[in-house]
Amino acid sequence: xxFTIAIDGPAASGKGTISKGVAAHFGFAHLDTGLxxxxxxxxxxxxxxxxxxxxxxxAEDLDRDGLRTADVAQAASKVAVIGEVRAAxxxxxxxxxxxxxxxxxxxxxxxxxxxPEAEVKLFVTASPEVRAERRWKELTGNGFDVRYxxxxxxxxxxxxxxxxxxxxxxxxxxxxxxxxxxxxxxETALAAxxxxxxxxx
Ligand code: C5P
Numbered sequence: 001x002x003f004t005i006a007i008d009g010p011a012a013s014g015k016g017t018i019s020k021g022v023a024a025h026f027g028f029a030h031l032d033t034g035l036x037x038x039x040x041x042x043x044x045x046x047x048x049x050x051x052x053x054x055x056x057x058x059a060e061d062l063d064r065d066g067l068r069t070a071d072v073a074q075a076a077s078k079v080a081v082i083g084e085v086r087a088a089x090x091x092x093x094x095x096x097x098x099x100x101x102x103x104x105x106x107x108x109x110x111x112x113x114x115x116p117e118a119e120v121k122l123f124v125t126a127s128p129e130v131r132a133e134r135r136w137k138e139l140t141g142n143g144f145d146v147r148y149x150x151x152x153x154x155x156x157x158x159x160x161x162x163x164x165x166x167x168x169x170x171x172x173x174x175x176x177x178x179x180x181x182x183x184x185x186x187e188t189a190l191a192a193x194x195x196x197x198x199x200x201x
Contacts, residue, residue, distance in 0.1 A: 003028070003102040004117070005197060006110035009124035010159050010170065011073070012131035012138075014181040014189050018124060019106040021190040022197060031096045033107035033114070034076065036089050038067040041075030050079040054088035070139070070146070070154055077158045080108075081165040090114065108162055111173035120200045122193055123172035126182040128155050 005022060009015040016032060023030035036054075039061040043053035066072065079085050086109075093114045097103050105114065111121035126134075132152035139146050162170040172178055177196050181189040 002098045002100060003119050003201075004097045004115050005102075005104040005120045005122070006115045006118035006173070006176075007104060007106040007122045007124060007193075008108055008110050008112075008170065008172065008176070009106075009122075010108075010126075010131065010162065011155055012135040013124040013126045014134075014184075014186060015106045015122075015124040017186050018122070018179075018190055018193045019104045022193055023104040025194055026102060026197070028102035028104050029096070029099055030104045031093065031106075033089075033093055033105055033110065035062045035067060036092070037076040037080045037085075038072050039064060040079045040085055040089075041077075042067055042072050044079055045071065045075050050082060051084045051088065054079070054085040057089070057092075070144075070151075073158065074154065077161045081161065081167065083167045086167055108170035109168035111176050112171060113168045116173070120197050121173050121176035122196060123176040123178045124189075124193075125178065125180050128152065128159065130182045131155055 005028065007015050007019045019030055036057065039057055040050050040054045042064065044050045093105060097105055097115045111118060129152065132148060132155045135155065136146060136148045136151040139151065179189065179192055
């Protein structure tokens with residue numbers, strides 16, 4: 001039997017950590033769908049055609065080093081506006097969602113486009129300033145020399161591109177539960193998400 005949890009939201013909202021925590025708690029598999037777009041963006045930066053790259057993508061591409069950089073994040077959101085890129089990635093995500101034993105998928109359009117029938121839908125947000133601060137701490141903690149203002153500008157540019165695109169724009173599904181983590185630490189946010197899921201099981 002499959003059970004799908006869709007977790008959407010903008011960059012650094014906490015959705016990634018929440019998704020991992022929810023999956024670990026229930027023993028479900030987890031797919032970070034942003035990695036698919038990052039892998040395609042990475043290949044585009046290396047000179048490949050993004051549509052061809054999306055069509056040829058394999059599971060190994062998701063384990064590649066260098067997918068977490070700011071350049072790849074921006075490239076990901078650029079290839080993510082291309083309808084043919086998105087279309088090439090649908091089947092893989094839907095098959096993952098239907099696997100036996102339960103699945104958590106996190107992204108931007110999981111509750112709206114990829115898994116509109118998901119048993120649980122969460123939309124995780126936080127203010128752009130809070131998200132930029134989290135991302136800045138994470139990047140500097142990993143040794144990247146970046147300025148907060150530049151990280152905030154990147155966050156805003158990506159939010160704007162992701163929420164205004166014609167294909168599968170980032171937005172909460174009508175039946176999604178919204179979770180604003182601006183004032184929450186990660187333990188509190190995860191507990192709130194687990195409570196929403198438990199309520200629907
Ligand atoms: O979640 P992450 O920051 O890794 O996503 C990178 C980019 O991939 C996003 O900014 C967005 O443009 C794109 N994306 C998407 N749909 C998803 C997941 C990610 O368009 N389901």
